[in-house]
Amino acid sequence: MSKNVFVFIEQRDNKIQKVGIELLGIARQLADKLGQDVVGMLVGENVKGETGVLFKHGADKVIVVEDPMLKEYVTEPYAKAIYEVIKANDPEIVLYGATSIGRDLAPRLAARIHTGLTADCTKLEIDEETNNLLMTRPAFGGNLMATIVCEDFRPQMATVRPGVMQSVNVDKTDGEVIEQQVAFTDADMNVTIREIAKHDNKKKDITEAKILVSGGRGLGGPEGFDELQKLADVLGAEVSSSRAAVDSGWxxxxxxxxxxxKTVRPELYFAFGISGAIQHLAGMEDSDLIIAVNKVEDAPIYDVADLGVVGDLNAVVPKLTELIKKEKALKEELS
Known part of the structure; x- marks a missing residue:
């Protein structure tokens, strides 16, 4: 009988990725509803030492598969490792991050296991009557939300967008670690890694930023983002945007x-020239503090904003940037 909620814990260079911690949070909620356990699946080389952080964030057990072949992510070895874990444990639910790795891995496993997969979920919950997993995701370009159920096959599988779910902290530092052996052969490594090229991206992922300065169609053109960048620089923030600005190529x-x-939850979210379409609000409405500037008095963005300014952003943004600069300079003089 299928049992427990399993989470694929993504790691890169033996560092647990944030999306795995977020997934443990929603897995904890689902498992508590079902009266089951949360099980993390950690795959790599020399990754066993990272299990403690998983227990702290909601895992009851962690299954570890270690092998030199798993040092870097390659589709076939990773797919084999997770397939063997799922086959041996028969989970009720398996969750993956909707990252480049998760989007590559999850559909291959769904095909091998012969089960369904709902991609890019933004909401997961348990049906009160059937205990099936209700998997909700945007459809038709974000104009419709579809809830999908996998009634006849197990495990129920979903990929979840980074930043959507919230992590939890539990008063727990250890749990059961299960080391599972997988018999790899040379044939399992069907590609040759010739070089690993890494580069430092000066821009932080917007899902990890504490402050976001976001612009929309109201900026009028790509040059509008130059002013937003100046504001972001003085705030130590990242620049983000609405879909309209992206579609316009700005x-x-x-x-x-x-x-x-992407779904974001910064401490402070500035919305400049963003009308507030429901598709955009769904990605930022859980921000701690939202400040909106728009010419239109009844723009929907004001429905979620904590502070709204009806005015010309081209006048507001430069003045705000200068005020913050002066305030910072004054603090430095006094310190």
Missing amino acids: IEKDRQVGQTG
């Missing part, structure tokens, strides 16, 4: 906030 796709972009 800014990169990885800066997009919303149902078809």
Whole structure:
């Protein structure tokens, strides 16, 4: 009988990725509802030492698969490792991050296990009557939310967007660590890694930023983001955008906030020239403090904003930047 909620814990260079911690949070909620355990699946080389952080964030057990072949992510060895774990343990639910790795790995496993997969979920909950997993995701370009159920096959599987779920901290530092052996052969490594090229990206992922300065169609063009960048620089913030700005080619796709972009929860979110379409609000409405500037008095963005300024952003942004600069300079003089 299928049992327990399993989470694929993504790691890179033996560092647990934030999305895995977030997934443990929602897995904890689902498992508590079902009266089951949360099980982390940690795959790599010399990764066993990272299990403690998983217990702290909600895992009851961690299954570890270690092998030199798993040092770097390669589709076939990782797929084999997770397949063997799932086959041996028969989980009720398996969750993956909707990252480049998760989006590559999850569908391959769904095909091998012969089960369904719902991609890019933004909400997960247990059906009160059937105990099935209700998996909700945007459809038709974000204009519709679809809830999908996998009634006949197990495990129920979903990928979840980074930044959507909230992590939890529990008063627990250890738990059961299970080391599972997987018999790899040379044939399992069907590609040759010739070189690993890494580069430092000066821009932080917007899902990890504490302050976001976001712009929309109201900026009028790509040059509008130059002023937002100046404000972001003095705040130590990152620049983000609405879908309209991305579709217009004014800014990169990885800066997009919303149902078809990224879900963010910064401490402070500035919305400049963003009307507040429901697709955008769904990606930022849980921010701690929202400040909106828009010319239109009844713009929907004001429905979620903590502070709204009806005015011309082209006048507001430069003045705000200068005020913050002066305030910082004054603090430095006094310190």
